[in-house]
Amino acid sequence: MQTKILKVGSGTINTVGEVLSTNNYFRKILYVSDPIVDGLYGEIVKEQIRNIGKLKVEFVDYNTISYAMSIAERVIATDVDCIIGMGGGKVLDVCKYASYISKRPFLSIPTTVANDGIASPIAVLKRKDDKPKSLGCSTPMMLLVDTDIIANGPIQLVKAGIGDTISNYMALLDWDFACKRGKDEMNGYAYMMSTTSLDALMKTQYNSICKEFIEVLVNSIILSGIAMEFAGSSRPVSGSEHLFSHALDYYSRKKNLHGLQVALGTVAVLKLIGRSQDDVINYLKRFDVNVNPKTLNIDEETFIFCMQNSIKMRNNRYTYMHEIELSREKLKKIYKELEEEL
Numbered sequence: 001m002q003t004k005i006l007k008v009g010s011g012t013i014n015t016v017g018e019v020l021s022t023n024n025y026f027r028k029i030l031y032v033s034d035p036i037v038d039g040l041y042g043e044i045v046k047e048q049i050r051n052i053g054k055l056k057v058e059f060v061d062y063n064t065i066s067y068a069m070s071i072a073e074r075v076i077a078t079d080v081d082c083i084i085g086m087g088g089g090k091v092l093d094v095c096k097y098a099s100y101i102s103k104r105p106f107l108s109i110p111t112t113v114a115n116d117g118i119a120s121p122i123a124v125l126k127r128k129d130d131k132p133k134s135l136g137c138s139t140p141m142m143l144l145v146d147t148d149i150i151a152n153g154p155i156q157l158v159k160a161g162i163g164d165t166i167s168n169y170m171a172l173l174d175w176d177f178a179c180k181r182g183k184d185e186m187n188g189y190a191y192m193m194s195t196t197s198l199d200a201l202m203k204t205q206y207n208s209i210c211k212e213f214i215e216v217l218v219n220s221i222i223l224s225g226i227a228m229e230f231a232g233s234s235r236p237v238s239g240s241e242h243l244f245s246h247a248l249d250y251y252s253r254k255k256n257l258h259g260l261q262v263a264l265g266t267v268a269v270l271k272l273i274g275r276s277q278d279d280v281i282n283y284l285k286r287f288d289v290n291v292n293p294k295t296l297n298i299d300e301e302t303f304i305f306c307m308q309n310s311i312k313m314r315n316n317r318y319t320y321m322h323e324i325e326l327s328r329e330k331l332k333k334i335y336k337e338l339e340e341e342l
């Protein structure tokens with residue numbers, strides 16, 4: 001299933017009913033959210049559903065694989081026609097996977113843009129041991145991004161979204177490198193989409209996080225999703241900087257937003273491979289995106305350990321990290337520079 005309906009802009013949340021009825025998904029609809037988001041915007045959506053069909057409500061408590069499977073099972077058993085998810089990554093990833101397993105269409109209403117997951121064919125859910133796992137699935141068939149809602153949300157989440165898109169910078173370098181080494185295959189369309197996503201963001205005329213800028217960011221994030229769809233994997237938007245972030249998620253107790261971790265990883269790896277980091281650092285500063293390891297509570301030991309263990313995080317993703325020397329001394333020096341420059 002590919003995304004067929006895509007609306008980005010002010011007030012798109014008011015078009016749920018219209019989208020459902022024009023696509024004939026109006027008999028039984030499962031609305032999934034969390035209590036906070038539901039309290040803010042739930043009635044707007046639920047009222048539109050009630051006007052056209054039967055509404056069932058589910059509040060997401062967990063984002064485990066088994067929980068997403070249990071929703072899929074109920075959707076199949078009770079003949080739900082369509083799943084509507086409204087919320088952040090936790091809610092949307094559960095819905096995305098439940099939709100994929102149950103083969104029911106998914107209408108997604110993201111209330112944050114903290115990462116490029118909103119339009120990606122990947123759901124990140126937790127295993128039984130609480131560790132995250134990336135699962136391939138489909139992009140939402142209907143995607144409504146209301147920029148008013150995003151703009152009213154926490155600004156730190158928007159900053160994380162900037163960080164995740166900026167990380168395409170490193171991911172593309174890693175992909176090129178892996179292809180040169182004969183360790184991966186190129187996909188021209190996907191490569192171009194990821195570059196376009198990065199360029200749209202980096203070349204924006206705006207200098208602060210205003211509503212117009214949020215629209216640019218959302219478009220960039222969606223282009224990153226399309227890049228993944230074309231490639232059939234996250235390769236176009238995820239390289240060594242993501243491996244580093246996965247290592248932090250796996251080994252570090254301190255939890256940070258994914259988008260901030262990958263932005264830090266981008267600058268760190270650019271330093272390691274001796275490439276200029278100015279464009280990335282200047283851009284992050286322009287939008288006041290602070291990814292200083294000290295601010296993120298990533299101490300020197302954790303930084304060194306996660307850098308050194310990053311390539312263990314994924315078997316089939318060859319990057320610069322697989323060939324560069326990662327000695328303690330070198331990583332110590334880079335950590336110090338990051339502390340001073342970011």
Ligand SMILES: [Zn+2]
Pocket residue numbers: 115116164238242258262
């Ligand atoms: Zn990411």
